[in-house]
Amino acid sequence: MTLKPVIAKEFKTVSAISGPLLFVQKTRNIAYGEYVEIISQDGSVRRGQVLETSFEMAVVQVFEGTGGLSREHTVVRFTGEPLRFPVSTDVIGRMFNGSGKVIDGGPPIIPKEKLDVNGAPINPKSRAYPTDFIQTGISAIDGMNTLSRGQKLPLFSGNGLPHNEIAAQIARQAKVRKTEEKFLLIFAALGITADEARFFRNSFEESGALSRSILFLNLAQDPTIERILTPRLALTTAEYLAFEEDYHVLVIITDMTNYCEALREISAAREEVPGRRGYPGYMYTDLATIYERTGRVVGKNGSITQMPILTMPNDDITHPIPDLTGYITEGQIIVDRALHRRGIYPPIDVLPSLSRLMKEAIGPNKTRDDHKELSDQLYYMYAEGRSLRELVAVVGEEALTERDHMYLKAADRFEREFISQGRYEERSIEQTLDIGWNILSSFPESELKRISLSTIQKYHPAKRHKV
Amino acid sequence: MLNQRLKHGIITKVVGPVIFAENMENIAMYEMVKVGLDKIIGEVIRIEGNNAVIQVYEDTTGVSPGEPVEPTGSLLSVELGPGLLNQIFDGIQRPLTILEKESGFFIKRGRYPEALPRNMKWPFVPIKKEADRVTAGDILGYVKESPLLEKHAIMVPPHIKEGKLSYIIKEGEYTVEEIIAKIDCGQNNIVEVSMITKWPIRKPRPIKRRVSTYLPLITGQRIIDALFPIAKGGTAAIPGGFGTGKTVMQHQLAQWADANVIVYIGCGERGNEMAEVLERFPELKDPRSGLPLINRTILIANVSNMPIAAREASIYTGMTIAEYYRDMGYDVALMADSTSRWAEALREISGRLEEMPGEEGYPAYLASRIAEFYERAGRCEVLGSDERYGSISVIGAVSPPGADFSEPVTQSTLRVVKVFWALDTNLAQRRHFPAINWLTSYSLYKNDLDLWFAKIFPDWPNLTKEIMQVLQEEEELIEIVRLVGPDALSETQKLILEYARKIREDYLMQQAYSPTDSYCDLKKNYHMMSLLSYFYNTAKALVDNGIPVSKINSLPAVQELGRMKFVPNEEFESFYHNLRERLKSDLSSLTKGVKS
Numbered sequence A: 001m002t003l004k005p006v007i008a009k010e011f012k013t014v015s016a017i018s019g020p021l022l023f024v025q026k027t028r029n030i031a032y033g034e035y036v037e038i039i040s041q042d043g044s045v046r047r048g049q050v051l052e053t054s055f056e057m058a059v060v061q062v063f064e065g066t067g068g069l070s071r072e073h074t075v076v077r078f079t080g081e082p083l084r085f086p087v088s089t090d091v092i093g094r095m096f097n098g099s100g101k102v103i104d105g106g107p108p109i110i111p112k113e114k115l116d117v118n119g120a121p122i123n124p125k126s127r128a129y130p131t132d133f134i135q136t137g138i139s140a141i142d143g144m145n146t147l148s149r150g151q152k153l154p155l156f157s158g159n160g161l162p163h164n165e166i167a168a169q170i171a172r173q174a175k176v177r178k179t180e181e182k183f184l185l186i187f188a189a190l191g192i193t194a195d196e197a198r199f200f201r202n203s204f205e206e207s208g209a210l211s212r213s214i215l216f217l218n219l220a221q222d223p224t225i226e227r228i229l230t231p232r233l234a235l236t237t238a239e240y241l242a243f244e245e246d247y248h249v250l251v252i253i254t255d256m257t258n259y260c261e262a263l264r265e266i267s268a269a270r271e272e273v274p275g276r277r278g279y280p281g282y283m284y285t286d287l288a289t290i291y292e293r294t295g296r297v298v299g300k301n302g303s304i305t306q307m308p309i310l311t312m313p314n315d316d317i318t319h320p321i322p323d324l325t326g327y328i329t330e331g332q333i334i335v336d337r338a339l340h341r342r343g344i345y346p347p348i349d350v351l352p353s354l355s356r357l358m359k360e361a362i363g364p365n366k367t368r369d370d371h372k373e374l375s376d377q378l379y380y381m382y383a384e385g386r387s388l389r390e391l392v393a394v395v396g397e398e399a400l401t402e403r404d405h406m407y408l409k410a411a412d413r414f415e416r417e418f419i420s421q422g423r424y425e426e427r428s429i430e431q432t433l434d435i436g437w438n439i440l441s442s443f444p445e446s447e448l449k450r451i452s453l454s455t456i457q458k459y460h461p462a463k464r465h466k467v
Numbered sequence B: 001m002l003n004q005r006l007k008h009g010i011i012t013k014v015v016g017p018v019i020f021a022e023n024m025e026n027i028a029m030y031e032m033v034k035v036g037l038d039k040i041i042g043e044v045i046r047i048e049g050n051n052a053v054i055q056v057y058e059d060t061t062g063v064s065p066g067e068p069v070e071p072t073g074s075l076l077s078v079e080l081g082p083g084l085l086n087q088i089f090d091g092i093q094r095p096l097t098i099l100e101k102e103s104g105f106f107i108k109r110g111r112y113p114e115a116l117p118r119n120m121k122w123p124f125v126p127i128k129k130e131a132d133r134v135t136a137g138d139i140l141g142y143v144k145e146s147p148l149l150e151k152h153a154i155m156v157p158p159h160i161k162e163g164k165l166s167y168i169i170k171e172g173e174y175t176v177e178e179i180i181a182k183i184d185c186g187q188n189n190i191v192e193v194s195m196i197t198k199w200p201i202r203k204p205r206p207i208k209r210r211v212s213t214y215l216p217l218i219t220g221q222r223i224i225d226a227l228f229p230i231a232k233g234g235t236a237a238i239p240g241g242f243g244t245g246k247t248v249m250q251h252q253l254a255q256w257a258d259a260n261v262i263v264y265i266g267c268g269e270r271g272n273e274m275a276e277v278l279e280r281f282p283e284l285k286d287p288r289s290g291l292p293l294i295n296r297t298i299l300i301a302n303v304s305n306m307p308i309a310a311r312e313a314s315i316y317t318g319m320t321i322a323e324y325y326r327d328m329g330y331d332v333a334l335m336a337d338s339t340s341r342w343a344e345a346l347r348e349i350s351g352r353l354e355e356m357p358g359e360e361g362y363p364a365y366l367a368s369r370i371a372e373f374y375e376r377a378g379r380c381e382v383l384g385s386d387e388r389y390g391s392i393s394v395i396g397a398v399s400p401p402g403a404d405f406s407e408p409v410t411q412s413t414l415r416v417v418k419v420f421w422a423l424d425t426n427l428a429q430r431r432h433f434p435a436i437n438w439l440t441s442y443s444l445y446k447n448d449l450d451l452w453f454a455k456i457f458p459d460w461p462n463l464t465k466e467i468m469q470v471l472q473e474e475e476e477l478i479e480i481v482r483l484v485g486p487d488a489l490s491e492t493q494k495l496i497l498e499y500a501r502k503i504r505e506d507y508l509m510q511q512a513y514s515p516t517d518s519y520c521d522l523k524k525n526y527h528m529m530s531l532l533s534y535f536y537n538t539a540k541a542l543v544d545n546g547i548p549v550s551k552i553n554s555l556p557a558v559q560e561l562g563r564m565k566f567v568p569n570e571e572f573e574s575f576y577h578n579l580r581e582r583l584k585s586d587l588s589s590l591t592k593g594v595k596s
């Protein structure tokens, strides 16, 4: 980028205020995307960014909202620079608000670099395909929808479901085995309640993870438009730590639904033609600028793994927020209300869940050589059991065959023994797989069509006990 | 030249990827311009008086009104010549490998390295000699571009009607810019030809005529080759919700389709998916030649967080490259994943222009743009005085919001393509892959291509018809079970259900990641169908004689059908004969107990 002289320009020509937007007139030569400071009558400073600029006018989105700003007394200061965030390893263990101000009472951050919060796309040529298995200790994930380092894998949940517990459990337990590498947790809260934020903080503290965490908190009472900024601060920090300082960073962002609401609010204020259900037509691209900031690059040791959480309005997976997310992320973990009602924790429905990077993350030297075949067979078994359950609901149990009963029973056991586990229960991948084998051992071998004879020889409980 | 004057315009407004400029006299529609102090590339998409609207191919952060806009006098074009294969470009053909070397792993803007390497020397073998008369499309000589494309044709440019070769260089190694031939077109017009040419991406390259003889594009995917085949030069759409297998299918086709050249456009999708191709294709071997597949592949990558205007351009960049190889007489297959992201880019730019929105905010010209794109596919006789044929098959993924196929992009696409592979979320959740719904998908080439298949395997059309019928019957029987329970079925009906299940699980399901199942050649495909059909028709006679299906099903040879997909292509023929014999003897062993 050509270096232009950085000259801040101040204007007092706000002509209109609409939602989170300021319209400033008679601005000349204001750059698109430029970082703006808005000084209100009482001298307090808010931050903003230029969304549109012409000879005569600039449109500025104000992250802290426009409440209390007046046309007459607002000074708008254009800085001539993009919005940057100061980074260094000093940020580790610290807590910020949603626009990046230190809120833990500690000293200010001494920056090593100041980075543009919008980042830049990673050259696809430079990416290294994720292959390292992350053990979360949760069977439904490790066994059936394996997470790997550098993956973006969201939790799709609903209001009142225990997605926070699941995320906290993952944050506590996630590890790449046989390594002693530098691991960090970045947590970005977008519009969650203070209680929820406290829950996470306590959980990190309990597990001793707080000292290797970085928290960005935009809570429910905080300005909504700030939510556009918060994940970008978190990811800018993550990129620095992963690619400059060699850390393996897990980024948890919750709740992306609130992010999308903020996006919708801005779009409405700009009077754009709305897309589906009022969300802007560019929401896919916008979400991609968050989710794609994940991964590994060739020649760098660190990595960014992303686990966004979103609550599906009305539990509707076709709603634009989960839908567009699913089109960008590398799979999804579905937290299911029906399982939750039946008292199963974690209530993860493995059938619609998916980890697209699983195939490269499992197998000999990563998990175990039987993993793929076993999980395929468990899938088949559980899907079969579930569809039989539906059939029973219609025609009753009598009509079922011997084989059908076997599947029904196994599906129940699968939910109670494999999916279900304690909030503090951390299962190794071997334990997870062995539970799977126990359930499958109730079937005659001829039913285990997805498992090769040699694998059965090696891992089937009936065979193993004989050795 | 488009533009005599190189006076520059002035930016008046910047809204994301769209900028407005004044003082743009004599600018041409789709002319390439350099925008702002960083001279980033844009293209004129609307002209009103002396004002122009420009879509910019890179991030416009930091660009401000008052900065200059420089016309270039040329339309947005791509470079064509040896050195395209094996490369990965962005949406406007910037070579990503070189960008990485120049500026690291984050893409920096304002850098435009040349698409084709200038210093590399290519072995050129002339096939024409001085004083030969030549016309557009005639091949002057060949370059060995890659192990999988030994004959990259250097052709007489399309605009030359007639001329005499006044000079042609001797066999040797040359760079793409060296003059290798001169064509005297009369009236003192001598055209110099080098190995590199440029072509504007929005303008289809000319051909002699389209032809309508049908040859299949063999994909090695059972359900496609047998039930919903695509012709060389054909068009297909793969719509499906997220996670239903569009990308895996596109990767499968890029790997296994029997085309000479593959152009793979990652259009607004994931960075890791491009990385996957880059890592895997050099290792994967072409089933016909045994050489690494990357040698016939060109990747265009505009991943989801790269600039959207370049996404709009990416499919034309890819298509123009495809046409260039078609013009040499090759069969090219082009995959675009996903055309919905391209359409969304169109929508976003249209929105910034404040155009009148059509359905779901898409511009009114969405359908015609989609039609124009697929119109560039086809099999044709290409330019040149020798009779050469080439083809471009186009396979576009579509990502309908909420997996609802009634939306505008899916619907506009279905109006123009001839093959519809409908991916089904339910099948995908049951891990039935490829999740192509056999009841709603179709191929309008099926009847024509059956003639071709029947020449090799006379009963191919019948076998595929039988499969479709059984699957249809299964659907009806399942409905009965749903209403009154499985007891209501006769044994004959149970056998149909069993046959259908075997078709689904043992035949249609195909594991993309299994080394033995990923690619199924036609012979194996045919033999698998024959075995299943043989099983069914023999078993039917037994069931008619009162033998229960469960008994038939537990025979070892019948069970073995479940593992047939994992038998390698090379071994399948002997496996087939062997299993068929065993089916015969196992099944007939049951008749022995029956009194006739």
Ligand SMILES: Nc1ncnc2c1ncn2[C@@H]1O[C@H](COP(=O)(O)OP(=O)(O)OP(=O)(O)O)[C@@H](O)[C@H]1O
Pocket: A326, A327, A328, A354, A355, A356, A357, B240, B241, B242, B243, B244, B245, B246, B247, B248, B249, B269, B399, B433, B434, B435, B510, B511, B512, B513
């Ligand atoms: N033929 C196949 N064999 C095995 N697994 C498959 C196959 N097709 C799809 N899958 C599985 O389904 C997952 C999703 O497939 P894919 O990434 O192609 O979906 P998609 O339709 O492209 O989704 P999106 O629209 O979000 O890009 C894959 O990661 C893989 O696990």
Ligand SMILES: [Mg+2]
Pocket: B246, B247, B248, B269, B337
């Ligand atoms: Mg895809």
